[in-house]
Amino acid sequence: MNRLAPQIVILVMFWTYLRGIHGVNYIAGSIGEAKIMRCIDHERQALLKFKQQLYQIKDGFLSSWEKENTDCCDWYGVQCSNESGGHVTALDLSPSTNRLPPRLFYEEEDRFLRGNISSWILELKFLTYLDLSSVDFQGNQIPFFIGALTQFRYLNLFYTQMNGEIPPQLANLSSLQVLDLGNNYELTLTNMKWVSHLSSLRVLDLTETNMSKAIDWVQTVSQLPYLTNLVLSLCQLPNITIPSSLSLLNSSKSLAILDLSYNRLSAGSVYQMILNFSRSLVHLNLWENQINGFIPEAFQNMSALEYLELGANELEGFIPEALGKMSTLTHLGLNLNEFKGSILEALGNLTDLTYLDVGSNQLEGEFPKSLWNLCKLRTLRARENNIRRVMIPEQNQLLSRCPQYHSLEYLDFGWNRIIGPLPNLTLFSSLKVITLYLNQFSGTVPESFGRLTQLEELDLSSNSLKGVISEAHLSKLSKLSHLSFSQNSLIWNITYYWLPPFKLDFIGLEFCKLGPRFPKWLQTQKDYSILSISNAGISDSIPNWFWDISNSCYSMDLSDNQLHGKITDSSFEFMYYPEVNLSSNELEGSIPHFMFKVGALDLSMNKFSKLDSICHITNDTNLMLLDISINQLSGDLPD
Numbered sequence: 317m318n319r320l321a322p323q324i325v326i327l328v329m330f331w332t333y334l335r336g337i338h339g340v341n342y343i344a345g346s347i348g349e350a351k352i353m354r355c356i357d358h359e360r361q362a363l364l365k366f367k368q369q370l371y372q373i374k375d376g377f378l379s380s381w382e383k384e385n386t387d388c389c390d391w392y393g394v395q396c397s398n399e400s401g402g403h404v405t406a407l408d409l410s411p412s413t414n415r416l417p418p419r420l421f422y423e424e425e426d427r428f429l430r431g432n433i434s435s436w437i438l439e440l441k442f443l444t445y446l447d448l449s450s451v452d453f454q455g456n457q458i459p460f461f462i463g464a465l466t467q468f469r470y471l472n473l474f475y476t477q478m479n480g481e482i483p484p485q486l487a488n489l490s491s492l493q494v495l496d497l498g499n500n501y502e503l504t505l506t507n508m509k510w511v512s513h514l515s516s517l518r519v520l521d522l523t524e525t526n527m528s529k530a531i532d533w534v535q536t537v538s539q540l541p542y543l544t545n546l547v548l549s550l551c552q553l554p555n556i557t558i559p560s561s562l563s564l565l566n567s568s569k570s571l572a573i574l575d576l577s578y579n580r581l582s583a584g585s586v587y588q589m590i591l592n593f594s595r596s597l598v599h600l601n602l603w604e605n606q607i608n609g610f611i612p613e614a615f616q617n618m619s620a621l622e623y624l625e626l627g628a629n630e631l632e633g634f635i636p637e638a639l640g641k642m643s644t645l646t647h648l649g650l651n652l653n654e655f656k657g658s659i660l661e662a663l664g665n666l667t668d669l670t671y672l673d674v675g676s677n678q679l680e681g682e683f684p685k686s687l688w689n690l691c692k693l694r695t696l697r698a699r700e701n702n703i704r705r706v707m708i709p710e711q712n713q714l715l716s717r718c719p720q721y722h723s724l725e726y727l728d729f730g731w732n733r734i735i736g737p738l739p740n741l742t743l744f745s746s747l748k749v750i751t752l753y754l755n756q757f758s759g760t761v762p763e764s765f766g767r768l769t770q771l772e773e774l775d776l777s778s779n780s781l782k783g784v785i786s787e788a789h790l791s792k793l794s795k796l797s798h799l800s801f802s803q804n805s806l807i808w809n810i811t812y813y814w815l816p817p818f819k820l821d822f823i824g825l826e827f828c829k830l831g832p833r834f835p836k837w838l839q840t841q842k843d844y845s846i847l848s849i850s851n852a853g854i855s856d857s858i859p860n861w862f863w864d865i866s867n868s869c870y871s872m873d874l875s876d877n878q879l880h881g882k883i884t885d886s887s888f889e890f891m892y893y894p895e896v897n898l899s900s901n902e903l904e905g906s907i908p909h910f911m912f913k914v915g916a917l918d919l920s921m922n923k924f925s926k927l928d929s930i931c932h933i934t935n936d937t938n939l940m941l942l943d944i945s946i947n948q949l950s951g952d953l954p955d
Contacts, residue, residue: 362439498523800824
């Protein structure tokens, strides 16, 4: 999550550049469909030679690249320019060219091409734009001859399976404005000196490149005067050492996006670098480094900062007052640190905040009422702290501050020590996720939860809740996919033939009283991956339909009930070899053969009496654990 935002901005810049420099419009997935001038013959021949080094994983991607189609300016992914006399100026073979929407990460199935970058590309003397992102180059090195294409302004080799040292010949691309080599985890960059020659560079993304020996990276990027986007996530960056003689005064004063996430950088030198850009930075991501100590007061001088991610570090002390003065913030991530004391009341001054995560710290006391006045807040996470009380202001107070209070979508207070009744959340009608597990909430579950029609996930497990769950709680929750009331004393008061409006992926209802009859509404749930209804007071046989529903299940727990009778054998096969627990029931007869097609099976403490099906377990079984202890079995087990 923390890595997405900078790449979104970069993506916007790519599109802006594409349209601004080349006048390109993506219509039906191709570049420049409007015919301007017939292409130059030797460039058409070069493109055909270039194609010979590429294998089409998906047929039809380059079907227009044929000798019979003489105008290469009409070919898929090719852009010609009238200003250059009809020469090819842009080549885009990325997935987005083939009608896939541009997005941050493409999957393996999105690849359309595999092969090599042919040197025939050197014949395209006017080429300024090259996007080969997501083409599979099978571990080949970036060819050094790319450095001969000195007219390049845009080069994108994102997620191309490139390998080896990034060639220093790229230093010749002095007009380059965008260089994206991200998500090629086998690339290395030992010496960055050549990067300083890219004096026009605005966007540099080297995500996942091994830069563990690039001790000059700070000095180098400081010499790029127009740099606005710098993404060095997952680069194994060495700790920064800034010589006293280097004041960074020649640094880019336009640096807006800085992503140093997933490295091992320490505090002092990082602060020394970033505070130099305090006036220009809009986005700062330092997620998962080794930054310890206190947040400097100087952070409040970052007057343009909108996105601040400091999660997964070793920060300590109180959340500083300085953060409450950063009025431009929309995203603030402080989770997975060692902050203590109360949550800063002054964070309620950040009226543009849409995302706040203070989870996994040592925060305590009452959650500040001021934070409920953040009308634009969409995500609020405070899990794994020692918060004792959450008091939501009266509805009229909230509405006076936020007349249309519909923004909050994700609310997570799981694993705290919150006492008292469940909060009234009906005003937050846009809520999609409510996570309140592992607290000390008491009382009943209000029927008003059933009016939150956008809910996708509701987790109230491991509290001290009691009372009745009725159809009124659930009948309007058509988008619900995750439901967990486990470890509460709740009585399931649902009519036997009730048809739920939702299709659940996660069903957690252990220790809720669902019985005595086997819940028939489960027959409608055909897509769950986890089902836990142990200790649910069910005193019934397992209906045959139960084994013919979700084959995508990987965990099923019906233990500690009073399930009785025989389990009829079936041709049903599980897809993912789940863990199945039917222990501590009263099941009898033979163990059905289909049940051995799982990964782990616990049938202990039942009344099974026949061993015949065990004799048919084959050597190619995926069964790793079998517990049939404390049954009524007799005879010899097979070898």
